[in-house]
Amino acid sequence: MGFKHKKKYGQNFLTNAGQVLNRIIEVSDVNAKDAIVEIGPGEGALTELLLEHGKKVTCMEIDTDLEKILRKKFDTNPKFTLLMGDVLEVDFQEKIGEPIKVVANIPYYITSPIIHKLIENRNIISEIYIMVQKEVAQRICAKSGSERSVLTLSVEYYGDAEYLFTIPKEDFTPVPKIDSAFMSIKLRADNKYEKLVDEATFFKYVKAAFATKRKNILNNLSNLGFSKAELKEKLAAIGIEGNRRAESITIDEYMEVIRVLEAK
Numbered sequence: 414m415g416f417k418h419k420k421k422y423g424q425n426f427l428t429n430a431g432q433v434l435n436r437i438i439e440v441s442d443v444n445a446k447d448a449i450v451e452i453g454p455g456e457g458a459l460t461e462l463l464l465e466h467g468k469k470v471t472c473m474e475i476d477t478d479l480e481k482i483l484r485k486k487f488d489t490n491p492k493f494t495l496l497m498g499d500v501l502e503v504d505f506q507e508k509i510g511e512p513i514k515v516v517a518n519i520p521y522y523i524t525s526p527i528i529h530k531l532i533e534n535r536n537i538i539s540e541i542y543i544m545v546q547k548e549v550a551q552r553i554c555a556k557s558g559s560e561r562s563v564l565t566l567s568v569e570y571y572g573d574a575e576y577l578f579t580i581p582k583e584d585f586t587p588v589p590k591i592d593s594a595f596m597s598i599k600l601r602a603d604n605k606y607e608k609l610v611d612e613a614t615f616f617k618y619v620k621a622a623f624a625t626k627r628k629n630i631l632n633n634l635s636n637l638g639f640s641k642a643e644l645k646e647k648l649a650a651i652g653i654e655g656n657r658r659a660e661s662i663t664i665d666e667y668m669e670v671i672r673v674l675e676a677k
């Protein structure tokens with residue numbers, strides 16, 4: 414009997430229709446120098462290619478029913494390590510502890526927690542290549558327009574996100590309701606935004622700016638305790654109209670907004 418897919422673990426496995434697995438290897442530039450982490454190997458369709466092209470592959474899988482299948486396929490390969498358990502509970506520093514690239518078709522029900530966990534471990538992760546829901550990839554990678562959100566900026570603060578390609582839902586088994594996309598996040602080696610504004614201050618302003626979608630930046634930022642007159646004057650000084658919406662403001666402009674508003 415074949416494997417019974419579990420909805421609760423977001424199990425939609427790639428069938429490699431349209432050669433999607435080869436495209437993943439190609440765009441992620443998986444090569445003999447790469448130590449790779451794969452979150453959610455499933456039955457190992459992508460794992461097989463990662464092992465072929467990479468230096469070593471550490472897989473993290475929660476479903477104990479998949480352990481036997483994965484071990485049977487790959488345990489004799491010295492490049493392969495399997496960590497059974499919840500990826501969100503894994504201590505990357507202790508279990509991995511060396512520079513890695515993440516390449517994975519992740520479980521979508523925990524997309525944001527996974528991205529945040531990977532960003533938290535940016536001292537050992539330089540590049541993240543993941544498959545996510547198409548709409549989520551569009552939001553994270555949006556350079557302008559109404560798709561931009563707190564999520565977009567919370568990734569942009571740490572790295573450059575890029576939408577790589579779309580994968581139709583028919584390329585999975587079972588076939589899900591939505592299409593997917595493969596995207597990358599290249600984490601900033603220079604920490605340029607972290608050096609300008611610390612994390613807590615950045616998120617305080619960005620969350621305030623997006624607090625009420627239909628309100629403009631002047632009204633939203635006034636919730637931080639600034640008078641509208643003061644805001645208008647300080648925003649004008651850096652060439653930002655108070656009637657702009659949060660999603661139209663670039664991260665570099667946020668840096669400027671925060672600089673003038675934090676100045677004593």
Ligand SMILES: C[S@@+](CC[C@H](N)C(=O)[O-])C[C@H]1O[C@@H](n2cnc3c(N)ncnc32)[C@H](O)[C@@H]1O
Pocket residue numbers: 422423424425426427428452453454455456457458459473474475476479498499500501517518519520521523
């Ligand atoms: C979308 S499937 C991808 C499977 C495989 N990589 C493929 O592309 O065919 C997601 C995988 O993540 C696993 N998974 C779900 N929740 C997890 C968690 N919290 N920690 C680790 N793995 C998890 C699922 O069991 C499943 O194998």
